[in-house]
Amino acid sequence: MQRKLGDLAGAYEPGSFEPQWADEWAAGDLFRADPEAQGEPFSIVIPPPNVTGVLHIGHALNNTLQDVMVRYHRMRGDNVLWVPGMDHAGIATQNVVERQLAAGNVTKESLGRDAFLERVWQWKEESGGAIIRQLKRLGASCDWSRERFTMDEGLSRAVRRVFVELYRDGLIYRGTRLINWCPRCLTALSDIEVEHEDSAGKLYHLRYPLANGEGAVSVATTRPETLFGDSAVAVHPDDERYTRLIGREVVLPLTGRSIPVIADTYVDMNFGSGVVKITPAHDFNDYDVGARHNLARRNVLTAEARMALDAATVPDADVRARYDGLERYAARQQLIADLEAAGLLEKIEDHAHAVGQCYRCKTNVEPFLSPQWFVKVGPPEEAGSLAGRAIRAVREGQTRIVPEQWKNSYYAWMENIKDWCISRQLWWGHRIPAYRCVDCNRQAGSDDPQTGDPERRLASEAPLSACPYCGGGVAEDPDVLDTWFSSALWPFTTMGWPGSTPELAKYYPTSLLVTGFDILFFWVARMMMMGLHFQKEVPFRDVYIHALVRDAEGQKMSKSKGNVIDPLSMIEKYGADPLRFTLTAMAAQGRDIKLSPERIEGYKAFANKLWNATKFALQHVQAGSGDTAPAGPAVADRWILSRLDRAAEDVRRALDEYRFNDAAARAYQFIWNELCDWYLELSKPVLYGDDEAAKARTRATLTEVFDTTYRLLHPFMPFLTEELWHHLPGDRGGSLARAAYPAPDAGRRDAPAEEAMETVLDIIKAVRNIRGENNLSPGARLDVRLHFRQPERRAVVESNRKLLTDLGRIESLDLDAGEVVPKAAKAVTAGIDVFVPLAGLIDIDEEIKRLEKELGKVAAEAEKVSRKLTNPEFINKAPEAVVAKEKARLQELEEKGARLRQGLETLRA
């Protein structure tokens, strides 16, 4: 994998090396996981992107964060597995292909099921790989040899096994229930696949005449067209306005049917008239009320949400003829017109309310009575139920959710969970492995005692050709499973379950799941339930929930708004590394990311900085290729190594705690502010000097520091660091991705060097400050005189005289100044007074102003601290260490103030 570098001469151009590295990484065995190998397991399964898509910015964030963790752990020497793959995304993909067909005026029905599925597979093969290619371009270090697809052979077998086992355990059942139905997709949906969008609707007040002719009751509804399906009207049992009516009957307009007035506490006395129409087949509340009162369920709609009235429901043939086949909203208009004509429309009010919409096509969903398959997930309070176990696992900390605030959402949802409708009337997906015996019909064993599905069902992993009970013919269930059913199994099916594989033994439970909160319920919760049931163990130890990426204005990105930031064009324009670094640096826990291209551009400058710094270092390191092993490093060398050691420790800690932004910021800060701004500048006097031994030492340090820095930064910017790393001298045989991550090293930590350098840097900063504040030219060389209040600092200054004079642009440096230097600018650092004699350079008034400003700050600060210290409460109650610190600080400030004042007096004199 040694890659002969091109030229570093030019500027940083990520496009010139990123794609090559992406190819090389993907081609090799670099990221292949070996369950037999040594090392602590660290495993992640990718949240499988839909085959419908291209990489969007959310994927870029999600996979960048995973890759940061994966590369970090791999470099730490862990045994790492990152499983890539794709999701078949049943309803979404079917919709895409149907739309394509529609463009050619073809329907899936005209093609037939098998031919249609062939088309979907074909489409999957063509475009399904795009996102994988894009992930590679982003730098994702997955084990590409293990790429899985939710509908591949192995996973499909696992899905059938799971279905059959759950069915046998009584955890999957079939029943005719009121479910959410999309009249456009023509399929059932689970509760969470319905989105509730507040919209401006109307509240219609209708009059239902009393059967005895004594007037009418007023009924408020948002859905008048379901009137035909009414089985009762309900009032609250305590509502005195209506107690006399309970048990009487009203006449349902247009049908002539008499329906009872019932009492149920579900009714809110304060809403509308306090009388509610009860339509058990078209409303979830009414369904429950109907069940309590044993009311008939009259379905008045087709699957397409058109009116379909039978003679029992609406005896009047004319009425039926007028409504049958009318689309639901047309029927509403018709009904209002009819009621108005009959004098039964009291009023219409504006009324904002939430209407459920299909999460895939935004069509208003219809509560619809139909036979479906369900997973029995509750009751949540029952410890042994699927939901109960999933709740307990998080409560007991077997799985940790980060940031913790999401735990509340998880609990809240889990504790109110209802059975999961898993059948979909689609073609694309896992065919439900269940059969209906054509001959055993009407046997005992009805699934649902109340609504009754009187046909015996058989679940079988292998295709079934005859009924095992009677030998008769069987019909395969035409439906497919909810796409989330197979994703719920992802953490263990991708590892070879139902086989017992070395992968499962080594890598399950996975170490970490990185995902967005939008699929916490769709996916995470279901994986918890299925993992616990089938593996007797949680599917992941940690769940890191990241934020949503928004545009610079904080708007959710959407195609219709046109504010989508396309990660691929960002990579094209700025490079994958800057994009990755931006996303990582902005990934603060619990906060959405407002992304703008300018930010990425900013981090490209950072990459460029490191690129150029490397150019500088190599130019010198290569010149010294014949160096022998240097003697002990100089203080500046020890200092930068010590600082780097601190940075490594901080970055590691941040990553261990999933504080991605802190980790990125710390690496950035070290590289730019310590390595580039200081160390490289400090190295110049040595490298351009003529002390060969010192040069050799500095070259060795440069090599070591850059080597370690690339390792440190590699998880964030893999391409740049890999490229630069191979430019370093020596044999860099493998890939940086397999090199060791910097670990805190007591040998590098060097407090005396840090303290010594602080003295030197303080003097340089003081001189620079005087220069800048007095508007002296940066080129002007100054005479500087130092007075040592703490003589022990003299030695370090003396031995770094060259650094000081170069970086401070000092003409002459006098270490023997007295306490007072007339007509000089003055700065006070720890233990040292810094004087710059004016010698006609400095405007005395300007310098007086500068000193006054400085003194003002110091005095104000000293005043604050001194107030604190004269407060007996503080002295008595604050911890000793805090008091001591404040005392020291006050002394320091007072000393500094006195010195500055002295400087002022000297100038004024």
Add this chain to the structure above:
RNA sequence: GGGCGAAUAGCUCAGCUGGUAGAGCACCGCCCUUACAAGGCGGGGGUCACAGGUUCGAGCCCUGUUUCGCCCACCA
């Protein structure tokens, strides 16, 4: 109707267990100094939304208020 989160410099945001308010960009001044003008050096700028409370001490903890944002929910 519940729940969660946010409010800190002109802008975008950090600020981990309460102990000297930070960064990037923008701004001002001086510099094309032999890695980098995608740069260097120096500098200005904040009643930490508001009102109370706890504490020796609050951006951080508690209560309330305001303004945004999100999630969940079957008020017809």
